Amino acid sequence: MEIEYEKKYHEVERDNWWFVSRRKFLLDALKNVPKDSIILDIGCSSGIFLKELASIGFKMEQLYGIDISEKAIENCKNNGLQNVFVMDAQNITLTEKFDIIVASDCLEHLQDDTKAIKNWCDLLQIGGVIYVFVPAFQSLWSSHDEVNMHFRRYTSTELKVILQKEKLTILKSSYWNFFLFIPLYIFRKIDAVLSGNKKKEGHIIDGAMTNIILLKLLLLENWLLKFVNFPFGVSTFCIAKKK
Template identity: 70%
Template structure:
């Protein structure tokens, strides 16, 4: 992502409604996993998710993170995650194999996503699980994607197809952030018409009241996702098993 936006990202990632609610969803999914699981967070940023796993009782020595950003990895180490490394997610060269691999909003940054998935498959132990989140629907493409240096957005079928092509099996797939799809779609289309070439920054909501409201909305969606799969949303994800 662009340098100015990365700085803003690191400033808000702990409390921002989007990042916080997705971490909460993943933490709920992993809560009952064996606490000696070896876990890799691809695109780990400042290591906030890994620290949350540590608080759940997962062993620090078994928590790993990689990120292409030297600043992110410096933050990660400063936050107490020693196994954090600057690496390209298309060619992770760790000698370890992992019980759990998490990649939240990472795959869309990679030019060759199939190469990346193949690499991730090799890093996953037999019986291990991979949790992959990506932005959904090319129709939602906006300046936000440009600032984030995305190559693409995905449909759920596209993501599933690419994971299945590496002999992974899908245990759950859905869209995420269902409720806000329509307003975000309208906003981005109108921004593209009326604010073309004017809005050079990514879209990060910093209003504290709105941040709390949106966080609570997505917590509700997270609970609903235990029972249903959403037909569309701003993101999409798959849980895949080797």
């Protein structure tokens, strides 16, 4: 991720609709998990998700995070987290075995995603569960992906296949951010034409009223995902178990 964009990312990640709604989805998914579970957040950024896990009863000493960014881990430590490390997500060298692993918008940053998934699977306890979110559909590729230093975007099937290669059992698979897919697709195609050879910039949609509206929309999607799977979306995710 480019330095200036990372700075903006850290400024908005606590309150921005995208990050808040995804954290709420994960917190809801984990609310009934035993509170003594050992949890790893891959690509933990400033550690906001780990702090929120602690706030609902998970033991701080059993919450771990890794990030490739030294600034992100510095922010984590400033936020009171201790088990956080600067580390390459393709080669996590922690000795612990985890009950839960979360990787939100991380896999697409890694050149060798197969190697990364194998490494993550090795870190899971038998019976452990992994939650993986990634950007969806190569047709949505834009300057936003380039600024974020993505290698690829995924279909739901592609993400499932890479997890199943490691003998993980898929518990749930769906797209996410379904309602915004078509407007975002149109916006990115128009932007690609208009931007031409201009300097590539990432897009963070913000503004107070926009933030409220989009947050409510994604919270509605989170609720609907308890009953349905969406056929397309801006992101896709898998929840998989090691047996």
